[in-house]
Amino acid sequence: MSKLIIRTNRCKGCNVCVAFCPKKVLGLDPLGKIYAIDEESCIQCGQCELRCPDFAIRVAPKEGK
Amino acid sequence: MTQPKLMQGNEACAQGALAAGVRFFGGYPITPSTEIAEQLAEQLPKVGGTFIQMEDEIASMAVILGASLAGKKVLTATSGPGFSLKQELIGYAAIAEIPCVIANVQRVGPSTGQPTAPAQGDVMQARWGTHGDHPMIALSPWTVRESFDVAVKAVNYSERFRTPVIILLDEVVGHMREKVVLPTSDEIEIYPRRQPTKSKDEGYQPYAPEADLVPNPADFGTGHRIHVTGLVHDETGFPSGSAKITEECIKRLHEKINCAKDEITHYDEFFMEDAEIAVVTYGGTARTAYAAVEAARAQGKKVGMVRLMTIWPFADKIIKQTAAKCKGLLVPEMNYGQLVLEVERAAAGQSKIVSLPKYNTEIFTPAEIGNAIDQLLSEVAQ
């Protein structure tokens, strides 16, 4: 199950989620949209979802919660 | 009918609004309209309605638009300076199609002008005061009783066409007192606000027009979750920048009223059967004009009178017919000559049009109009 749901059509490449991710999971692709460079390292802290101004990224609830 | 009463024009206007179902007034004190506010401050809560004095004339217009969207029939009242301030939101009401009535008790302008003296100088402003292309309905009563009837009509038209309607009183009619016999509530026809006939799932669009070209935006709080905006919008209510949508939007705003123009352009005719000339008049001036015309007829002069109650849309048809019939039209007005421009346009050169402007705080005397009648009669005889 994916930890991150990214709605690319909404992403405006503002870099806020990239800057605030504590595990450096996210990056901008060649088209300037975010993608998960390293989803394995994602700890589902929710900072990206909290801070995204475009409602472009959701964090799946942690397993067992 | 009710018992005869001595009543002031402004009071009758307030009573008419109440009778038509107005239950929300937002306003600001300004001479010579303040009595309307004061009447309703006292009367509205008695019938479960709301009165609020706002911080300025713009807020007064905004508060009634909010209340109208939440389901109330609404009124505000003002005079020249306040009428100027309200213009932006009158345009908002026009494009967002929000029923509302604005009573303007005209006084001498421009600017502060003469706060306690009568005029009819806001005629063109009533039509064109707000920017952009928009239609307007404006009604002007000439008696205290008619101030009541016009208020009822104004509320009904605002609901029926979902448009702002202006009541053009003047300080003469607003402040005069006359004996009136008002109709009882079952003698008054009220136009109920039309509600949506479809649900969202059935394809409800708040700004989709019905057969009469008027849409049914739902009242707030009824579960339709509509969007209302002053931006040009399509049938969904959401903004659109498209050329096609813009053209359709503006055209329909005009057409929904134009298609009923004949029905809503009210006027009276007096002594017109064999009239050689006619006095075209409205509002407080029409009272004096009537006295002058009646006196002239008593002397055998062939003069008639067309008294307009609807100022906008302008009564092109009757003016054109009158111009065809009569050799001259005399237009007395308490302004520098405003409605006469429409009379000239509608008459299309068929008749000699004479403007009789008066703009010095004083109302016409019958003699002044009588002299102008004599002058015009002699001019057209040549």
Next chain:
Amino acid sequence: MKDYEEYFRNNRLPHIWCPGCGNGIIMKSIAKAIANLDLDQDKTVIVSGIGCSSRASGYMDFDTLHTAHGRAIPFATGVKLANPELTVIVITGDGDCTAIGGNHFIHGARRNIDLTVVLFNNNIYGMTGGQASPLTPTSKKATTAPYGTVDRPFDPCDLAQSAGATYIARGTAFHAAQLPDLIAKGINNKGFSLVEAITPCPISYGRRNKLGDSPAMLKLLSEQAVPKTAYSKLSVEQRAGKFPIGVLYEAQFGEYTEEYSHVIERAEGGLK
């Protein structure tokens, strides 16, 4: 409790705001507050003015009213007074609320009418390309202040307090976790509530004033904002360049629609 995205008009997204604009964070916080309170979606009305912030009403799935510049508060007053059962939230910006809308702001607070005003403060007129607003800090650059502004901003929270608001709070787009709660408390307050939400405008304000990109502007907010209690212990010198956040003020006073309902009772009963 509904997911906050259920309160968006998802078919109207993506929104028109610039990349990095904080407005979406504030709008999301409003949706979260509504979700936390489980408000009736059919009895909640969002009223906005004109400006970037005020476009939010178009993206939220309620009865929404996008009014004229500066006039959201009196329109909202009419909605609330005509139907006091409705929960009315006002979305406005620094220019919309404190410049052209200043008078209405004062009197809405004075009346203590039950509205929750969320003031999206990005210190600039964003929609029209970056002109100075009454809340642009002194000496900052704007298109109408190419040499820097000459005048001072005022504190809208102080103004609201003097005018009679009964709940005042301030948050920022950085403090996105706290903002929904500040807004929810405002909605719960039966009276005029103000939540000033400071938000970055990287394109029209940030660039011209060399404040960096959106993450940099958000980080700056985290340095400038100090929780209220800690702020009150700072000296005047220490306060320079900082501002308090959190619930700033609460008071009790009769709410306008309720007080007027007593007027109606008295009038219907024939008394004055």
